[in-house]
Amino acid sequence: MELNKFKNQLYDDLVQLIEESRAFVANTANKTITLMYWKIGHRINIDFFDNQRAGYGKQIMSQLATQLQQHFGKRGFQERNIRRMMQFAELFPDFQFVSQAATKLSWSHFIELLSLKEEIKRDFYSPKID
Secondary structure (H helix, E strand, O other): OHHHHHHHHHHHHHHHHHHHHHHHHHHHHHHHHHHHHHHHHHHHHHHHHHOOOHHHHHHHHHHHHHHHHHHHOOOOOOHHHHHHHHHHHHHOOOHHHHHHHOOOOOHHHHHHHHOOOOHHHHHHHOOOOO
16 A cells, blocks of 8 residues: 555656646746847847938838748748837837846747737736836
8 A cells, every 4th residue: 555655656756746847947038029029120120220221111121021931930930020129129118127027928928918009008917117
């Protein structure tokens, strides 16, 4: 009977270890992807708007999306998603805030915040960061 108790405890401990590790990996991946998307949006915003290239930006964005999809696959690099990245960096310009908020929110959460037109609503639903 003692052996069964030991095996059950070992099994329970291993399940907990695996679940905690998977959650850590998922959270780390979500944060990394969110920060990558912010950096992509920020970089594009700087190149297009600071250098006054917005006039032909639509054509470039379409070509850029196609190239990224060919290199990395379609998921995540559609033109619409790249535009969201740009909007993300524009509406949340403070990288420190985004970095801390990304520990609490995933990219899909930020997309929901981007759909809010009023800044006061985005601020209300954004995590409070110290």
